[in-house]
Amino acid sequence: MSTTPATASTPAAMPAPDPTLRHRIAEATLTVRRPDGTPLVDAEVTLEQTRHAFAFGNIGFDFVGYANEETDADPDSPFGGASPAQAEHLADLWLDLFTTATLPFYWAGFEPERGRPDTARLRRAAQWFVDRGATVKGHPLAWHTLAPDWLRELSTDEVEAALRGRIRREVGDFAGVVDTWDAINEVVIMPVFSNEEHRNGITRLCWERGRIATIRLAFEEARAANPSATLVLNDFNLSSAYECLIEGVLEAGIAVDAIGLQSHMHQGYWGEERTLETLERFARFGLPLHLTESTLLSGDLMPPEIVDLNDYQVASWPTTPEGEERQAEEMVRHYRTLLSHPSVQAVTYWGLTDAGAWLGAPVGLVRADGTPKPSYDALHGLVKGEWWLRPTTARTDAEGRAAVRGFLGDYRIGVAGAGAASFALDSAGALTREVTLAP
Amino acid sequence: MSTTPATASTPAAMPAPDPTLRHRIAEATLTVRRPDGTPLVDAEVTLEQTRHAFAFGNIGFDFVGYANEETDADPDSPFGGASPAQAEHLADLWLDLFTTATLPFYWAGFEPERGRPDTARLRRAAQWFVDRGATVKGHPLAWHTLAPDWLRELSTDEVEAALRGRIRREVGDFAGVVDTWDAINEVVIMPVFSNEEHRNGITRLCWERGRIATIRLAFEEARAANPSATLVLNDFNLSSAYECLIEGVLEAGIAVDAIGLQSHMHQGYWGEERTLETLERFARFGLPLHLTESTLLSGDLMPPEIVDLNDYQVASWPTTPEGEERQAEEMVRHYRTLLSHPSVQAVTYWGLTDAGAWLGAPVGLVRADGTPKPSYDALHGLVKGEWWLRPTTARTDAEGRAAVRGFLGDYRIGVAGAGAASFALDSAGALTREVTLAP
Numbered sequence A, B: 001m002s003t004t005p006a007t008a009s010t011p012a013a014m015p016a017p018d019p020t021l022r023h024r025i026a027e028a029t030l031t032v033r034r035p036d037g038t039p040l041v042d043a044e045v046t047l048e049q050t051r052h053a054f055a056f057g058n059i060g061f062d063f064v065g066y067a068n069e070e071t072d073a074d075p076d077s078p079f080g081g082a083s084p085a086q087a088e089h090l091a092d093l094w095l096d097l098f099t100t101a102t103l104p105f106y107w108a109g110f111e112p113e114r115g116r117p118d119t120a121r122l123r124r125a126a127q128w129f130v131d132r133g134a135t136v137k138g139h140p141l142a143w144h145t146l147a148p149d150w151l152r153e154l155s156t157d158e159v160e161a162a163l164r165g166r167i168r169r170e171v172g173d174f175a176g177v178v179d180t181w182d183a184i185n186e187v188v189i190m191p192v193f194s195n196e197e198h199r200n201g202i203t204r205l206c207w208e209r210g211r212i213a214t215i216r217l218a219f220e221e222a223r224a225a226n227p228s229a230t231l232v233l234n235d236f237n238l239s240s241a242y243e244c245l246i247e248g249v250l251e252a253g254i255a256v257d258a259i260g261l262q263s264h265m266h267q268g269y270w271g272e273e274r275t276l277e278t279l280e281r282f283a284r285f286g287l288p289l290h291l292t293e294s295t296l297l298s299g300d301l302m303p304p305e306i307v308d309l310n311d312y313q314v315a316s317w318p319t320t321p322e323g324e325e326r327q328a329e330e331m332v333r334h335y336r337t338l339l340s341h342p343s344v345q346a347v348t349y350w351g352l353t354d355a356g357a358w359l360g361a362p363v364g365l366v367r368a369d370g371t372p373k374p375s376y377d378a379l380h381g382l383v384k385g386e387w388w389l390r391p392t393t394a395r396t397d398a399e400g401r402a403a404v405r406g407f408l409g410d411y412r413i414g415v416a417g418a419g420a421a422s423f424a425l426d427s428a429g430a431l432t433r434e435v436t437l438a439p
Helices: A061-067 A084-097 A119-131 A149-153 A156-173 A201-209 A211-225 A240-251 A271-283 A321-340 A374-386 B061-067 B084-097 B119-131 B156-174 B201-209 B211-225 B240-251 B272-283 B321-340 B374-386
Strands: A025-033 A044-052 A055-059 A100-104 A135-139 A178-185 A230-235 A258-265 A289-296 A344-349 A392-395 A401-407 A409-415 A419-425 A429-436 B025-033 B044-052 B055-059 B100-104 B135-139 B178-185 B230-235 B258-265 B289-296 B344-349 B392-395 B401-407 B409-415 B419-425 B429-436
Touching: A025 A409, A025 A419, A044 A401, A055 A084, A061 A084, A061 A100, A061 A119, A084 A374, A100 A119, A100 A344, A119 A135, A119 A156, A149 A201, A156 A178, A156 A201, A156 A211, A178 A211, A201 A211, A211 A230, A211 A240, A211 B240, A230 A240, A230 A289, A240 A271, A240 B211, A240 B240, A258 A271, A271 A289, A271 A321, A289 A321, A321 A344, A321 A374, A392 A401, A401 A409, A401 A419, A419 A429, B025 B409, B025 B419, B044 B401, B055 B084, B061 B084, B061 B100, B061 B119, B084 B374, B100 B119, B100 B344, B119 B135, B119 B156, B135 B156, B156 B178, B156 B201, B156 B211, B178 B211, B201 B211, B211 B230, B211 B240, B230 B240, B230 B289, B240 B272, B258 B272, B272 B289, B272 B321, B289 B321, B321 B344, B321 B374, B392 B401, B401 B409, B401 B419, B419 B429
Parallel strands: A025 A429, A055 A100, A055 A344, A100 A135, A135 A178, A178 A230, A230 A258, A258 A289, A289 A344, B025 B429, B055 B100, B055 B344, B100 B135, B135 B178, B178 B230, B230 B258, B258 B289, B289 B344
Antiparallel strands: A025 A401, A044 A392, A044 A409, A409 A419, B025 B401, B044 B392, B044 B409, B409 B419
């Protein structure tokens, strides 16, 4: 498929990539008022960004034990999990770069024994992030992998009832703390998943009821339990199969809030062309895109012939100096490419540290010993550097106006002796805002 | 995926394969009456099958020129087309083995100049088959490949109108002669088809409107023009992508009469396991399955790394003695496997002769010189041998009853001096039929 610029054959409504990221930048004229309402004329103000509107995400699996004051690494997490001893140090690195934490709600680990869900522990972990200003996303409500064994004994009607109940319960229990969910994960493969000797409960449900019916029930239950939640349809299969599935889901009237695109790159960085081609194919549906599981290795790549990444098991998979340089460079290219597409609303990197990483792969931005890799610094250079407004002084004019240009997000203005205020830049391009200082 | 017999995890409604083909065989008790209505008691009767209910199909491209008394091979047919000089001989071979002819309605060839469709010529070809007792299927009404060049200049709305008009016209013009159509072909790849420098009209339509909307318009127009037509959704992509597409199409309420599964095996015979696994995945939707484009080579196989079969071009691709033996053996295995699945209603082999075959591949049942290969005889041995009731004598009992066991289809009974009659065996298992002889 071509990724050439829009022509007569491209619908006008289709957002086109723009490497200047203009679609993410506000050019605001602030009118600054004193607490009494009068304009703050000809005064020095300090402006600074406090948060990105764009969701720079990462998994928060490493902090579940820490937030619960546990001392051992989480035995139930197959995807990330540093020891709590490291977590304090890692927390600083996490919180300085990311805004959105994905927490693990894998059903098999969350409710290994029917009726005894791990709600309190996950709630403390979620609250830990919220208390530190982060947004929390739950992953995933429905998935055939890591389905609890006790589902196997149930009839398909009972599996459906159990799944509906579990979704209602988690989304309801966490509403207000976790308001974004991967409602259902990897449905393209779900009914024909064959890595187990017998179909598990969820695979069977999806085989018998169909993909769309299974998606519908997940979205229905989650929506009912938290009408304001952002519900994501998530998949690793980014082929035409997923396009076809999405078309059917939308035709069926299921309200999907965002399309989740996994992007584990254990077999090598996609490059700009493939990335944009993928975004173009999925942006076509007019929904926000969430890059839900992005990884780039800082060591040897997985051989290209591996189809299911889980099939690749090596004794040792070290990070290397050359790999770290490559990862840093690709990280910058990848985030630049993703943010250049107006449909992309969130990018979740899948792993902060190599310690306990999925498959033992060196995907982290931080080495297993806790030192940041070049990729951490490179991404930080974008997110908190090039794309961030550090504290900056400006002068208001004779009407109390000051200009501020910055990425969409939350900002703070402070004036020595006159107070401070917060404001948001929430739409790209030229805008005007009134800000009244509080003492 | 497992192909083990039905278990608790398989819906009861799912038809299971049965190598005895019991689901295709009637065990009938005929009560035979004389023209005056009295039972024909204790008399010798001759029973014979005259037609299969199962659609044993092949392309009829080789006979379009012949039926039109042309003397050159059809220059517009990229997929098959022996010279008319061979056609008389080939016709005997075709008509002795097959019941259903697929004729080419590729839009680019059918209407190369807008407003001048090849209707009269195709009508003579279709009528030629009907006159000889064959059923005719039209292929395909909508397809991005072989879309006319003149569509490129049109706006997308105009492309839609032209496509709707073309479908309405062909289906209406041929109603009663061609009542089965591939309504739309290869939609999984349609919007992202990239083998052309610019999107052609149909690719563009499907990209902008979506796959399901494009399928809907094709089925809508065809259905309106011939409400009793059998309309097939056809694809070569038999992966989960096609499953996902079908789910969406059915959720959208589009009335698909049969699911078409192409099965070109230029890269090697699938074998029974893969064939059954594929049938199982698509039988799940409860619709008849048509194996629309089956081929098995009698020469070297195409290398497995070729993805688009059209990319493989060789100067010479001969049929070989070993290849012919293999093809014959695989032909028998393949047809046995397909007929073992109750959902399969039609199999169309894609080519009678190697002369003019797609890609020059030795897919024919007949060599380019017109001599039948072992595969022809092997398939004939099933269709007109093992699965066919040759003229057989039986004796009616004291109530005028005779037993007949045979494949579903049309039959004839003849009684020396008392007349003859036709009857159908139209449901599997035990059944009773009354037959009144006509003098």
